[in-house]
Amino acid sequence: MARETNRYFKFDWVTIILFLLLVGFGWLNILSASHSGTEIDYFDFSQPFGKQLIFIFLSLILIVFILAFDAKFYERFSSIIYIVSMLSLVGLFLFGKNVNGATSWYAIGSFTIQPSEFAKTATALAIAKYISDLNTDIRTVKDQLRTFIIIIIPAVLVLLQNDTGSTIVYGTFFFVLYREGLPRLYLVLSVLVVFISVIALKFGAIITTIVVALIVFIFRFLTKVKLSILQTIFIIGVSAALSFGIQFFYKSILRAHQQDRISLWLRLEKDPKKLEAMKRTFAYNLNESEKAISSGGFTGRGFMEGTRTTGKFVPEQHTDYIFSTVGEEWGFLGSASVVILFVLLLLRILHLAELQKSQFSRVYGYSVASIIFMHFFINIGMVMGLIPTIGIPLPMFSYGGSGLWAFTILLFIFIKLDSNRINEW
Template identity: 65%
Template sequence: MQRDHRGLNFDWIIIVLFLLLLGFGWLNIISASHSGEITSYFDTSQPYGKQLVFIILTFVLVILVLALDAKFYERFASVFYIVSLISLAGLFIFGKNVNGATAWYSIGGMTLQPSEFAKFATSLAVAKYMSDLQTNMKTFKDQLKTVGIIVVPAMLILLQNDAGSTVVYAAFFFVFYREGLQQIYLVIAVFLIMLSILALKFNVTVAVMVSAILIFGHHYFGQKKRPNIVQPIAILLACIVVSFGVKYFYNSILQVHQKDRIGIWLRLERDPDALHEMKQTILYNLHESEKAISSGGLTGKGFLQGTRTTGKFVPEQHTDYIFSTVGEEWGFMGSALVVLLFVALLLRILYLAELQKSQFSRIYGYCVASILFIHFMINIGMVMGLIPTIGIPLPFFSYGGSALWAFTILLFIFVKLDSNRINEW
């Protein structure tokens, strides 16, 4: 009798890319966390030893995720979402405070961060809701309900003082845009970001003047049929309110460390000496990370040979700042390889998402790609000083069991859904 191999029809390109990122990530955790001679890679007193245990358990997790029927994830999407909300809410009672954020459960000496797992649960819920309604995001009612699914966990995470993980939920707007959200929302978002930057970098007057030029220029030259003059005036008044609101929010609402991070990014301090002092005292990690990356040159200093890495110049380099280790020890070539691997993974997920026969699988695939993209873009941009410092991990690279397991579940649920498409072909 011929054996049926249909159950093994997984996308091996994604799996190989996953393994390459996971293996290279662990090598860099070794570099960033080792102290002196390495006697055993299973030394669980060191981060690289603990991470190896996490990686071994990750393979067990992969087997479990792939063993379940693909329909299971769609059928129980709401259950995953509700459980994730309960776990987030429970942190306010049972959570452990680490670095000012109450975002972890402490279980037998090990910490677990439910906000990481909430990402795949929210992705399942979004895909389930949108596919059940067959919504194309055209009506305001559908838009409001779908946005509500991501706002609830995002607000719970924000209340835990974990702003970095909250930002990740903006990734879902890429999904909504793919599923039919009107382009005007994207235009408004870009315009508001530009307006906020102008108000902070220069002043409210400059922000309002630029807004007026764009608004009235579009009113008189950008449309064949000009609407009533009241509309551009109302938009300009809204821009004035937003500009003053941004300044007030920055000066009176944000915490000191948050203002300093934005201030460094936008170079709001015009005194070079004061800016340098701010970098040294407030954003020491970023300053040392930039120096480590620049010291790597074209080909890097070699594995375990990074002087700034082995010298522990970048605090907690094995977590959010792991990419600075790549830059120093593997240079521009190694950094470019990491970027290419991530880009290849993202493109492969998007390609397969478009091949899905069910709307649920397609939407979930876009959720996976969007979340991985936001983490990849923000983490690497942060480490290189291109965007404000936001503490989120680099997928499959940064040390930590919660993030690694959550990213693995997120990715391999899609691998399973895609396998179901292949097997039913």
């Protein structure tokens, strides 16, 4: 009887502890970024730090429910979960609430919920289910197309809601597919597309085409890579089409604020006056964030002692720019600690994913790691000015109920799946 009881408590506690550390440290920084500077009532539920306590409490309840279900439930009902999630995204076009230009929330009184956060988990389950099917071979074009469709449907629905940040996250599933046998060609092509796009925006389509042509000819005549004339012409032609296409997309499809953010990142604007105006409008958050981080030095100013944080210089500091609070008040040591915690969590998930005896669990585990990594990479890169400003939260750390609950569900489903491996005897 004791053995049967202990079986239900055999989870990977290293992962759970890392999760709790990130959530707890995140709450401390939300408290610092959102308190008014007067005497603090920790249970003031009108303030972000008070609301986050409720979100954390509800997350703990969610964990109990997730771990209580049989692990097979998530595999058996993954398709239904995916369909329901897609319907929730479609429903936003009819009943969604517009916040900051994005129609991504359902509003129930003063309470809002963002279904796109949960759609990532649903997509991860659907991909794991499809790839682990005995009739699926990801190396065949037919199954590749079907898998791409599973990914593209939520990505397009989220993009149509003007939520670019969440859309980008779906690209991370290609790393999962690569682990399961997707030809390396797709990964190489993806890198090349990004490279050509950036060069085309920075230097123009004609110069980009010339550069690609030179690289191709170098490969053709000076290396062992043998390309026929037709292959050479095809590569140069596709590169030219992509270069001109990306410029058309940038100038004619993207909205003005999206153009300005890319322009600031790549320093495309030549007019000094317009550039200064763009910086005041679109780079204000970033500039203040960089100032806050740099002012923290090596050890930081101290908890609740950050002048830029307490002075509310950084907008959205308790959400997308929460890492700037860490940088100012906890310094390089605190920032490095957060990065280390995330790296340890990601490495732990990947390690557990490789230990799985079920392909479904392995694919899902890699999906969990990929989603968390993409959020982590984009958010910190954005706050430090390394990539364009994209509204995306830091997992388990930023303020918000939908984000915290979605990552809780995403991670603890995998912990439950992993418990099957631990509990086998």
